[in-house]
Amino acid sequence: MKICITGGGTGGHLMVAEALVEAVVNDGDEAIFIGSNKGQDQKYFGEHSEFSHVYFLETTGVVNQRGLGKIKALYKVFKAFLEARKILKEHKIEATYSVGGFSAAAASFATLSLFKPLFIHEQNAKTGRLNGLLKPFAKRFISGYEKDSKIQGYPVKEVFVKTARVRTELNTIIFLGGSHGARAINDLALSVAWKLKKQGIKIIHQAGESDLQRVEEEYKKLGIDDVELYGFTKELPTLIEKADMAVSRAGASTLWELSTNGCPAFYIPYPYAAGDHQYYNAKFIVDNDLGWCEREGEELQSKLLHAIKESALATKSEKLLEYNQKNVATTMITEVRDLLNA
Structure with a gap:
């Protein structure tokens, strides 16, 4: 299995990504990471990680932007979306797991555009804007706080x-x-x-x-x-x-x-x-x-x-x-x- 894990921006999202790639590799499968050149993504996975390949695209948060800043942010997401499509095709990715955060937007939309299954993990009790937007199109939406979540609990490192x-x-x-x-x-x-x-x-x-x-x-x-x-x-x-x-x-x-x-x-x-x-x-x-x-x-x-x-x-x-x-x-x-x- 070849899977893409995407998301980040803050340590909370990236710790989930770290737990997931650990599980992928332990089962002998391959995972790539698509994140942003902003936030903490590069700090976590820029030099040492269990991902076979890591990509940091030029994106930034959209929700907190106003006016022209929001338009610029959306344009960056669109350019990153096109790059993410190429990356997913190149690696023959079969599915994407989004861990949320603004870093997840490009690869998540690219996955849906390629008609590949998108899985989402929501880390907070209050669903984030991006996850809320993508939830209706996801193959599975996992939350440790929702009683109707297919999987209960929260992914943390095995240690x-x-x-x-x-x-x-x-x-x-x-x-x-x-x-x-x-x-x-x-x-x-x-x-x-x-x-x-x-x-x-x-x-x-x-x-x-x-x-x-x-x-x-x-x-x-x-x-x-x-x-x-x-x-x-x-x-x-x-x-x-x-x-x-x-x-x-x-x-x-x-x-x-x-x-x-x-x-x-x-x-x-x-x-x-x-x-x-x-x-x-x-x-x-x-x-x-x-x-x-x-x-x-x-x-x-x-x-x-x-x-x-x-x-x-x-x-x-x-x-x-x-x-x-x-x-x-x-x-x-x-x-x-x-x-x-x-």
């Missing part, structure tokens, strides 16, 4: 499944602000650091490269020198495995990686996310009593400390492991193969 465990005691807490960091989460970590230290709770903290120096200096001022501090790291699977609880933004990939690993989390949604989708991602977790969610605000410190005190950690961790499906990426790719061979 999060293999290292999953029930958290019974809070010995280590990890603060995650995403690849760019989050000042609200960094400030929250600093504000509770001494109280956590007094309770014997170890801190792991990914502060983001732009705020790393400030955070490092603040920890020194507090006299706390045993924090495991990072700007950006690719060792998150190992760090999450070590943690018993997380404080995090509610981007879909991080949310499901934590959930799959059985790590309960206190979510602080990014307030400016498109369509407020991070809030709805986290609300899904709270509605199922799998974790906590609070908006940015002055009471975050007390709310986090209350969550830690009343955590019911083992109960939430066990429920996370019961809820999450294993081998979701493999199941998604197996379905593509079965439908192609039907």
Whole structure:
């Protein structure tokens, strides 16, 4: 089977693409990637990946553009659509899996124009604009949040499944602000650091490269020198495995990686996310009593400390492991193969 995986722009979409290509290659099949030269696509797959070929086309987001900017963006998508058609033909691609984001537009429309099956994975609780537009034409639309989705769960890298465990005691807490960091989460970590230290709770903290120096200096001022501090790291699977609880933004990939690993989390949604989708991602977790969610605000410190005190950690961790499906990426790719061979 030869498949195209397309999409990206942000790390959340690209982590899904990474999980899917891992499943494709493990089954002895071939996948190419079509993304954009904007966003984080090249950072993820530009030098090292399991894709046989990677392409980064000149596209940009359309939804947030206005006037002439929107026309220019649409023209770029049209040119990229023509390029994507040639690429799909050249590699004799049999199907395309879109993981969403503006990077997915060109290859998704090219796939439909060639009458090849398009599969879509929606990573957020609130469907994105492009995925909503393409959904009626897709062979399959997969979402971990929709009860009528053919496949339940969320595709994450196998390492999060293999290292999953029930958290019974809070010995280590990890603060995650995403690849760019989050000042609200960094400030929250600093504000509770001494109280956590007094309770014997170890801190792991990914502060983001732009705020790393400030955070490092603040920890020194507090006299706390045993924090495991990072700007950006690719060792998150190992760090999450070590943690018993997380404080995090509610981007879909991080949310499901934590959930799959059985790590309960206190979510602080990014307030400016498109369509407020991070809030709805986290609300899904709270509605199922799998974790906590609070908006940015002055009471975050007390709310986090209350969550830690009343955590019911083992109960939430066990429920996370019961809820999450294993081998979701493999199941998604197996379905593509079965439908192609039907």
